[in-house]
Amino acid sequence: MKLALGPLLYYWPRQATLAFYADMADAPVDIVYLGETVCSRRHELRLSDWLEVADILAAAGKEVVLSSQVLVESESDLKTLRRIVTNGHFRVEANDMGAVRLLTGGDAPVADWIAGPTLNIFNPATLGMFAELGASRWVAPPEMSRQQIAELRGGLGQPMEVEVFAHGRLPLAFSARCFTARHYNLQKDTCEFRCLQFADGIPLKTREGEPFLTLNGIQTQSAHVHTLLGDLPAVQADGLDILRISPQGEHTAEVIDLFRQALAGQLQPAEALRNARPLLPEAPCNGFWHGRPGVEQLVTA
Amino acid sequence: MTPPHPIELVCPAGSLPALKTAIDNGADCVYLGFKDATNARNFTGLNFDDKSMAEGVRYAHDRGRKVLLALNTYPQTDNWPSWTRAIDRAADCGIDALILADPGLMAYARKTHPRLRLHLSVQGSATSYDAINFYYERFGISRAVLPRVLSLAQVEHVIANTPVEIEVFGFGGLCVMVEGRCALSAYATGESPNCNGACSPGKHVRWEQTPKGMETRLNGILIDRFADGERAGYPTLCKGRFDVNGETYYAIEEPTSLNTLELLPELARVGVRAIKIEGRQRSPAYVTQVTKVWRAAIDRLQADTAPFRVEAAWMAELNKVSEGQSHTLGAYYRPWK
16 A cells, blocks of 8 residues: 655745755655645745655655645646646646646646645546546545445446545645734735644634644634544555645654554554644544544544 | 616525516526536525426516526536536427536537537636637637636636626625635535535534534534633634634634625626626525625616616615624625635
8 A cells, every 4th residue: 555645735934844855855745646636825835846846756766746736726736736737757746637737638638646635526427537638646535434435446347546534633624825924914915824824724613622623724623633543454454545644744754654563463453543632733533534523532442 | 978788687596486576686697406416506405407497487478588507517527417408408399598607518518409508617616718718729618607706807817818708796795715616515524516516514413502602513523612701603613713823713714695785897897798696595685685785886887877886775674694693705805816
């Protein structure tokens, strides 16, 4: 089973981002997704910088994928998207139907691309269509359960790589509004790039102090950290191809190591989950995997 | 200036009485759904069975109006046949267009009912002309409903770059998140607009008077707490008050409604073909009031006899039925973002 490092969802200072990926070149992940998927105002790394990081990681033996932005609003967003799609070297994860059109339309459709988790692919008819259009891998929407994913794979006419969101705060929603700017009474257009101060986003709690969500610019995430570390025997039994680990402010490399050890059978599920706890910015959850509200943590027997 | 195409007024019909009052008060089209998870307003007591749908279609067609069917949730492997059956039932009913989000369903509808008109639902999250043109090229959609995220200039740019008719939301409950890209309700309750057709569903809601005030909870999660004298709103989870860095406020969005009445001449100028009124879950009285005001406004605009002016009485009527009794221009107004 392969491990993938998902795209960086937060906005870190340039040096911190470059240092993080330099570390990842040595980490036991097989695939690295790169690029800005959340907010077009985030410019610490521009596309040309991301392509340089991509070259370094590829030279270190990683499969590199360029992820496209989820919410595309302006012509300038589309221009960036066209540059990503026509990069000519790295495969592309399409996170919006505009990207799918650019990958599949025109005279020279791209033969091989990845259907990202925000395309809302929930059934074999839709996934089969995207497979025919050149998608060779499907990243399941995080809200899908183990059973739903298994049923979809069972109904699919052709073989296809399947990747699941296995670790990280859940990317739950996207908006035109920036909630980080709103917190500081700033407008999005003059946000002062406040996201740079929060390596793991800004925690949002209920009025009785329970951690609930995380504000990450225009994206809203869960407060709890979705992790399948305690569910890996089931994941392995299902024969899924790839597990996605979403970068977190600290300890991403240790989390990757835990996954490797657990997958190799060196750690029991409960032990892996217990060892992970000090590495997480908030308590774990795995409800979505079990077909439950995502916030729940279900202990596997 | 009169736009080249009249703007269609598309009104919500959560029930047969709502459908009839929408038609009687000047809706050009009504949109509705079946009584199940195939549509994004899957609430108890709402929506249509085959018999009431047939009656609704007859009522609308007798008066020269159209009926659009929302089948805008995403089916899973196990329930796929319910969705395709719903498409067949709708076609048999003589529906004028299907509002779909799922590409697989679009392919099915195109193949099985080639003459049936297809609209891309707001749940399809298509915010750029490239995204909209994907559905046009693959499935021949006639119209797309834009998520409530674009500014007016961006809407204009989309329209200039697609042959697909563009419909926008004009009034009603405001999703602050991109429609189709929100799993907040799934995270809290296990039910989402995408898969179950429901956001913050009623069966998970608890109202509780406590010494600290009226508390509203969603699956046990405290969404808001109201002091005596404060009007306690429904706990839609993005419209609660939360604590961020020690400050308690509407961290995501206030309980407010979208109202773009004053933008109507601009929407017409940029070439918007239809205005959608949100609210299939609202009462026939709401539908009556909102339809009446928007019909009057569109007629005034298209009469072209005097410069368009928003009547104070129109706004007063609309504010009466707005959530939180307040309204916003949403993303059309840049500082909102």
